[in-house]
Amino acid sequence: MDIKRVCVVGGGTMGNGIAHVFALKDFEVTLVEAKKELADKALAVIARNLDRQVAKGAVTAAGRDAALARIKPALSPKEAPGFQFAVEAVSERMELKKSVFRELDAAAAPGAILATNTSSLAVTEIAASVKDPSRVIGMHFMNPVPVMKLVELIRGLQTSDETYQAARELSIALGKTPASAKDFPGFISNRVLMPMINEAIFCLMEGVSTKEDIDAVMKLGMAHPMGPLQLADYIGLDVCLAIMEVLHQGFCDSKYRPCPLLRQMVQAGRLGVKSGSGFYDYPGK
Ligand code: 3HC
Numbered sequence: 001m002d003i004k005r006v007c008v009v010g011g012g013t014m015g016n017g018i019a020h021v022f023a024l025k026d027f028e029v030t031l032v033e034a035k036k037e038l039a040d041k042a043l044a045v046i047a048r049n050l051d052r053q054v055a056k057g058a059v060t061a062a063g064r065d066a067a068l069a070r071i072k073p074a075l076s077p078k079e080a081p082g083f084q085f086a087v088e089a090v091s092e093r094m095e096l097k098k099s100v101f102r103e104l105d106a107a108a109a110p111g112a113i114l115a116t117n118t119s120s121l122a123v124t125e126i127a128a129s130v131k132d133p134s135r136v137i138g139m140h141f142m143n144p145v146p147v148m149k150l151v152e153l154i155r156g157l158q159t160s161d162e163t164y165q166a167a168r169e170l171s172i173a174l175g176k177t178p179a180s181a182k183d184f185p186g187f188i189s190n191r192v193l194m195p196m197i198n199e200a201i202f203c204l205m206e207g208v209s210t211k212e213d214i215d216a217v218m219k220l221g222m223a224h225p226m227g228p229l230q231l232a233d234y235i236g237l238d239v240c241l242a243i244m245e246v247l248h249q250g251f252c253d254s255k256y257r258p259c260p261l262l263r264q265m266v267q268a269g270r271l272g273v274k275s276g277s278g279f280y281d282y283p284g285k
C-alpha cells in the first residue's frame with residue numbers, strides 16, 4: 001500500500017511526536033485537535049523538538065522547515081483530504097476513542113487503515129466501533145516518539161493480515177522497529193514495564209529504600225536510562241495508575257494491584273513532570 005497522506009488525531013505528547021516523525025519522513029500530515037489553540041500548541045512543541053534535532057545535527061534547518069510545512073492543523077478528520085492512514089492518539093478513555101474512530105470511519109478514503117496509539121485498552125473493542133474492523137490495528141509508539149525506536153503493533157481479533165503488513169511497513173518507513181503483540185491487557189510493553197514501576201513504588205512505600213537509591217539500582221545496576229520512579233513521573237502517575245487498573249481488571253490477578261502510594265499520589269494531584277511534582281519536584285514545569 002503506497003501511503004502518503006496521514007491523519008493524526010490528538011496533539012498531546014504522543015500525538016505531536018507521531019505527527020513529527022511522519023512529517024520528517026515526507027508524509028503529508030493533518031493534525032486534528034479539538035481547538036485551534038491546542039493545535040497551535042502542538043505545532044509549537046513539534047517546532048521546539050525539531051530545533052533540538054537541528055541543534056544536534058540530526059536534522060538540517062531546511063529539513064525542519066519542510067517537515068513543519070507538511071503538517072496542517074485541523075479541527076476534524078473531515079478536513080484531512082483523502083487520508084490513507086490515521087493514528088488516533090487521544091486520551092485513554094474508551095468512549096472517547098470509539099467516538100474518534102466513528103469520525104475517522106466517516107471521513108476515511110476507501111481502504112484507509114485506522115490505527116490507535118492506545119497504551120493498554122482493547123484494540124478489538126475500539127475496532128468494533130467502525131464498519132470494517134479488519135482495517136483497525138494498534139500502533140503503540142513510545143515516548144519520546146522522535147527518539148524511541150520501537151512501535152508495538154497490536155492485532156485486534158479481526159485485524160487483517162493486509163492491515164498488519166501495511167502498519168509494519170509504515171513503522172519501518174518511519175525508522176522504527178515493529179514488535180507484534182496480541183490484544184491482551186497491556187500488550188507486551190506495559191504488561192512488563194508497569195508492574196516494575198508499581199513494585200518500585202511498593203519499595204518506596206514500604207521503606208525498603210529512598211527514591212534516589214531505588215532509581216540508582218535500576219539505572220546503574222540494570223542500565224536503564226531512567227530509574228522507575230523518575231520514569232513514572234515522566235510517563236505521568238495518572239497514566240501509570242490507569243494502566244495498572246487495566247491489567248488488574250483484565251487479568252483478575254492480584255499481582256497487578258496498584259500500589260496504594262501510587263493511588264495516593266494521583267489523588268493528591270502529584271502526577272509527575274506535567275503537574276510540577278511527583279516522586280520528584282520539577283520547578284518551573
Ligand atoms: N524530540 C526530539 N528529540 C528528543 C526529544 C524529543 N521529544 N526528547 C529527547 N530528545 C533527544 C535529545 O535531543 C537527545 O539527542 P542526542 O542523543 O542526539 O543528543 C536525546 O534525545 C537524549 O535526550 P537528552 O540528552 O535531553 O536527555 P537524556 O539523555 O536524559 O535522554 C530520554 C532522555 C531519551 C527521555 C532518556 O532518558 C530515555 O530514554 N528515557 C526512557 C524513556 C522511556 O522509557 N520511554 C518509554 C516510556 S513508556 C511509553 O512510552 C509507553 C506508554 O504507553 C506509557
